[in-house]
Amino acid sequence: MAIQIKVPTVGESISEVTIANWLKKDGDVVKLDEVIAELESDKATFELTAQSDGVLKILKQQGTTVPIGETICEIEPGAAQAPQPPKAPATASTPQPQKTESKVSGGIKEMKVPAVGESITEVTISTWLKKEGDFVKLDEVIAEVESDKATFELPAEATGILHIVAKEKETLPIGGLICKIEITGESPVTEPQEKKETAVSASSGGSDKSYAAGHPSPAAAKILSEKGIPANQVQGNGVGGRITKEDAVKAQPSTTKPAETKAQPSQAAPVISSGGSRNIRKEKMTSLRKTIAKRLVSVKNETAMLTTFNEVDMKPIMDMRSKYKDQFKEKYGVGLGFMSFFTKAVCAALKDFPAVNASVEGDEIVYHDYCDISIAVSTPRGLVVPVIRNAELLSFNQIEGEVVRLATKGRDGKLSIEEMTGGTFSITNGGVFGSMLSTPILNPPQSAILGMHNIVERPVVKNGEIVVRPIMYLALSYDHRIVDGRESVSFLVRVKEMLEDPGRLILGV
Amino acid sequence: MQYNVTVIGSGPGGYVAAIRCAQLGFKTAIIEKYDTLGGTCLNVGCIPSKALLDSSEHFINAKEHFKEHGIDIPAPKVNIKQMIKRKEDVVKSNVDGIAFLMKKNKIDVLKGTGSFIDKNTIKVTSSDGKETQVTTDKVIIATGSKPTPLPFAPFDKKRIISSTEALTLTEIPSHLIVIGGGVIGMELGSVYARLGSKVTVVEFLDSLIPTMDGTMGKELQKVAKKMGMDIYLGHKVTAVENKGKEVVLKAEAKDGKVLELKGDYCLVSIGRKPYTDGLGLDKVGIETVKGQIPVDDHLKTNVDNIYAIGDVVRGAMLAHKAEEEGVFVAEQMAGQKPHINYLLIPGVVYTWPEVASVGYTEEQLKNQGRAYKTGTFPYKALGRARASMDTDGLVKILADKQTDEILGVHIVGARAADMIAAGVTAMEFRASAEDVARMSHAHPTYMEAVKEACLAATANRPLHI
Numbered sequence: 001m002a003i004q005i006k007v008p009t010v011g012e013s014i015s016e017v018t019i020a021n022w023l024k025k026d027g028d029v030v031k032l033d034e035v036i037a038e039l040e041s042d043k044a045t046f047e048l049t050a051q052s053d054g055v056l057k058i059l060k061q062q063g064t065t066v067p068i069g070e071t072i073c074e075i076e077p078g079a080a081q082a083p084q085p086p087k088a089p090a091t092a093s094t095p096q097p098q099k100t101e102s103k104v105s106g107g108i109k110e111m112k113v114p115a116v117g118e119s120i121t122e123v124t125i126s127t128w129l130k131k132e133g134d135f136v137k138l139d140e141v142i143a144e145v146e147s148d149k150a151t152f153e154l155p156a157e158a159t160g161i162l163h164i165v166a167k168e169k170e171t172l173p174i175g176g177l178i179c180k181i182e183i184t185g186e187s188p189v190t191e192p193q194e195k196k197e198t199a200v201s202a203s204s205g206g207s208d209k210s211y212a213a214g215h216p217s218p219a220a221a222k223i224l225s226e227k228g229i230p231a232n233q234v235q236g237n238g239v240g241g242r243i244t245k246e247d248a249v250k251a252q253p254s255t256t257k258p259a260e261t262k263a264q265p266s267q268a269a270p271v272i273s274s275g276g277s278r279n280i281r282k283e284k285m286t287s288l289r290k291t292i293a294k295r296l297v298s299v300k301n302e303t304a305m306l307t308t309f310n311e312v313d314m315k316p317i318m319d320m321r322s323k324y325k326d327q328f329k330e331k332y333g334v335g336l337g338f339m340s341f342f343t344k345a346v347c348a349a350l351k352d353f354p355a356v357n358a359s360v361e362g363d364e365i366v367y368h369d370y371c372d373i374s375i376a377v378s379t380p381r382g383l384v385v386p387v388i389r390n391a392e393l394l395s396f397n398q399i400e401g402e403v404v405r406l407a408t409k410g411r412d413g414k415l416s417i418e419e420m421t422g423g424t425f426s427i428t429n430g431g432v433f434g435s436m437l438s439t440p441i442l443n444p445p446q447s448a449i450l451g452m453h454n455i456v457e458r459p460v461v462k463n464g465e466i467v468v469r470p471i472m473y474l475a476l477s478y479d480h481r482i483v484d485g486r487e488s489v490s491f492l493v494r495v496k497e498m499l500e501d502p503g504r505l506i507l508g509v
Numbered sequence: 510m511q512y513n514v515t516v517i518g519s520g521p522g523g524y525v526a527a528i529r530c531a532q533l534g535f536k537t538a539i540i541e542k543y544d545t546l547g548g549t550c551l552n553v554g555c556i557p558s559k560a561l562l563d564s565s566e567h568f569i570n571a572k573e574h575f576k577e578h579g580i581d582i583p584a585p586k587v588n589i590k591q592m593i594k595r596k597e598d599v600v601k602s603n604v605d606g607i608a609f610l611m612k613k614n615k616i617d618v619l620k621g622t623g624s625f626i627d628k629n630t631i632k633v634t635s636s637d638g639k640e641t642q643v644t645t646d647k648v649i650i651a652t653g654s655k656p657t658p659l660p661f662a663p664f665d666k667k668r669i670i671s672s673t674e675a676l677t678l679t680e681i682p683s684h685l686i687v688i689g690g691g692v693i694g695m696e697l698g699s700v701y702a703r704l705g706s707k708v709t710v711v712e713f714l715d716s717l718i719p720t721m722d723g724t725m726g727k728e729l730q731k732v733a734k735k736m737g738m739d740i741y742l743g744h745k746v747t748a749v750e751n752k753g754k755e756v757v758l759k760a761e762a763k764d765g766k767v768l769e770l771k772g773d774y775c776l777v778s779i780g781r782k783p784y785t786d787g788l789g790l791d792k793v794g795i796e797t798v799k800g801q802i803p804v805d806d807h808l809k810t811n812v813d814n815i816y817a818i819g820d821v822v823r824g825a826m827l828a829h830k831a832e833e834e835g836v837f838v839a840e841q842m843a844g845q846k847p848h849i850n851y852l853l854i855p856g857v858v859y860t861w862p863e864v865a866s867v868g869y870t871e872e873q874l875k876n877q878g879r880a881y882k883t884g885t886f887p888y889k890a891l892g893r894a895r896a897s898m899d900t901d902g903l904v905k906i907l908a909d910k911q912t913d914e915i916l917g918v919h920i921v922g923a924r925a926a927d928m929i930a931a932g933v934t935a936m937e938f939r940a941s942a943e944d945v946a947r948m949s950h951a952h953p954t955y956m957e958a959v960k961e962a963c964l965a966a967t968a969n970r971p972l973h974i
Contacts, residue, residue: 210912210941211909211912211914211939212914212938212939212940212941215938215939217937217938218848218850218937221848222845222846222847222848225846225847225848226845226846238938239938239944242938242939
């Protein structure tokens with residue numbers, strides 16, 4: 001049974017500390033009372049000592065800020081006598097199929113948050129697809145994990161009994177412990193390893209998690225009932241994962257449940273009540289939302305962003321579209337939308353004005369000789385921006401196909417990180433929601449973004465006469481640090497010209 | 510008077526409910542129609558029968574075992590009057606204890622028969638006919654049960670007796686016939702067998718203590734026979750007649766053979782039935798089903814403010830079950846959410862040796878089709894049991910075949926009633942047989958038999974057999 005080391009209460013007014021320094025590494029053998037980390041509060045720095053002999057398992061990385069009482073690491077006492085050799089040499093010296101590597105580790109496979117992308121530091125467990133105590137097979141998808149960029153599926157790293165450590169909606173750093181899999185005999189391991197497994201599990205005896213995991217003690221059961229928390233939402237820290245009275249006392253209703261917070265009456269300033277509801281609701285930001293917030297603010301702070309506008313007469317494109325849309329659909333299986341026209345026009349214009357397709361990297365400007373167009377897709381989780389690669393080379397139908405594919409994946413939360421990274425220019429269409437005019441925010445490190453809007457019939461003057469035409473306003477926000485006004489304005493005019501005269505798209509003039 | 514809670518009946522269910530109510534801040538009254546508090550358990554049940562069981566045990570030890578222990582005394586004689594008097598003293602000190610507890614918890618004790626006028630009003634009629642009324646927000650019915658008579662031979666309380674009379678006999682019967690080989694029959698039968706009576710047990714079913722694990726009944730039968738009791742299983746009693754100086758019983762075996770027994774007393778212990786006479790349930794619209802008051806999972810009746818606990822509701826008729834329910838209802842009323850795991854309410858028979866069990870019986874597991882394993886360990890192989898010459902009995906552990914979780918603990922043997930608490934604890938925490946087997950048990954103790962039986966259940970590896 002691992003001993004959880006929690007952030008101790010260090011002073012009356014201190015509610016959180018930052019892990020300044022881990023003096024021991026994950027997997028190190030530590031001794032009782034040995035200093036294992038330095039913690040920093042806003043008042044002082046102090047040392048954290050090990051509360052037991054054993055093997056250290058770090059749950060919160062250096063630099064993270066954790067509230068008082070939160071578990072920051074665990075010490076597995078039993079393992080102290082037999083410190084495991086570091087993983088890398090072990091696999092290097094024994095040329096075994098890669099899968100078996102995960103099966104060792106004393107009959108329990110600890111699954112940690114994998115490194116999913118360069119800039120990703122934490123993930124949120126969005127859904128557990130398997131329950132505590134379920135039997136899972138190697139590579140079977142057991143959970144959905146959400147990062148600020150994408151949702152990805154978490155496959156089991158071993159065959160055995162699942163023991164969930166991180167609960168749904170919990171946010172973990174890369175390398176944080178997600179779950180443990182108690183490896184059962186079914187996995188095809190080699191002979192000597194099997195021996196090792198049984199030896200270890202026998203020595204650890206009844207302390208392994210078991211059928212009784214999640215079983216509340218009589219007192220715990222009463223407390224949980226009174227709190228209205230189902231036992232399966234509580235992490236049992238007793239022998240074999242049993243829920244102890246202490247677990248029940250500490251258990252808190254899951255915060256994502258709106259029902260929990262809904263009931264709190266507002267205690268705001270005295271307002272003469274009209275009898276209507278005065279309730280407020282508080283929900284924790286998802287990591288996706290937090291990242292969106294952080295990045296949008298930083299773009300505003302770190303770039304010299306401004307916007308130029310223009311308008312497009314959409315009649316030529318609309319005429320062309322209504323003329324060919326049935327044939328197009330029949331031939332390619334996708335509808336002919338506006339996105340392909342805009343993408344093609346943008347790609348052509350980017351060739352003429354490479355600064356708009358560039359980005360700033362330190363003291364250098366990075367020019368891209370290709371057009372990877374990010375298209376903003378609104379999903380229930382927030383805005384995502386999948387990328388159409390080498391859009392300049394794609395035909396209309398290929399672009400339309402890509403748009404449909406990426407938008408569908410986006411809405412289903414199935415986009416991979418790769419599909420969302422590396423765009424060189426963005427298109428966003430606020431028009432679908434009815435926006436007439438807006439100033440889009442850059443999608444860093446890109447230097448420009450084109451905003452499409454709704455198409456409205458407006459009176460315009462053509463050849464000295466007032467005529468009714470379907471008009472769309474266009475907005476181009478750009479980073480003035482590397483894109484000059486001449487370039488940005490000319491770029492947008494170029495886009496306008498090509499859209500108003502689609503023949504130019506073919507001829508490249 | 511106005512109360513938050515009024516409890517009707519002061520048995521172990523009622524008085525415990527009243528104490529818990531008082532602890533939780535309710536203004537509480539308890540109504541009792543008898544002169545003393547404590548109900549059947551304290552006055553004519555558990556406590557007096559245990560008092561006599563212990564007396565008879567001392568006697569049998571003095572008579573049969575002292576010699577072997579190296580204690581020579583002249584042949585001991587039973588002074589039944591003193592034995593009954595000591596029993597009454599034990600009862601008195603216990604019921605006085607309850608009176609003290611009521612006082613300590615500021616619970617008003619209302620002497621008389623409680624009867625509903627409406628759901629918030631109860632009339633209390635004292636033995637001298639004086640009537641008072643109390644109004645109450647909530648009511649807990651805890652009126653318990655009474656011995657069931659034979660339909661063709663009601664208790665005459667002289668020759669055809671119930672457990673109540675069996676506890677106050679002034680002579681030792683020369684031949685006591687016991688109808689019903691359940692808990693009460695076996696307990697009182699063994700008392701008189703040891704005091705020198707010839708005891709014959711006639712049971713309708715095919716085993717003694719039939720609700721318990723089959724092994725327990727068989728083991729108890731062996732011991733009872735050793736004690737000199739005659740046991741007729743599978744016999745249906747057809748007639749019991751009080752002939753003045755003696756009582757004559759006729760029973761029929763399954764093969765139609767007629768059994769005729771003559772004795773001086775006939776103890777009818779075929780069960781108990783819920784007691785709700787004079788309670789005025791019709792005034793509040795509660796209808797009993799087979800005598801029981803129907804309740805929901807919160808022990809609430811069909812009337813919103815009226816609860817019922819103990820022997821008047823479904824479940825085993827056990828004092829400790831009623832106590833749990835008393836606490837449960839009180840806490841429920843206070844808005845808490847307590848639990849009762851009925852599977853883990855232990856059943857105990859205070860014969861010698863005692864029988865105690867918790868969880869599923871082997872028969873139940875078979876019916877469920879559940880894969881299980883068994884581990885048993887006999888007292889004979891136990892150092893402690895040999896030292897005290899209490900070598901009758903065994904411990905039987907039933908565990909899940911796959912998970913090793915303990916599913917049932919069954920003990921017949923010395924101290925079984927005390928030992929079963931360990932089984933309850935283990936099962937409440939869903940321990941496996943190996944868990945218990947790996948816990949240190951002090952030596953030499955009877956509890957070592959539990960550990961050994963767990964070892965046997967784990968992987969058939971007991972150490973001392």
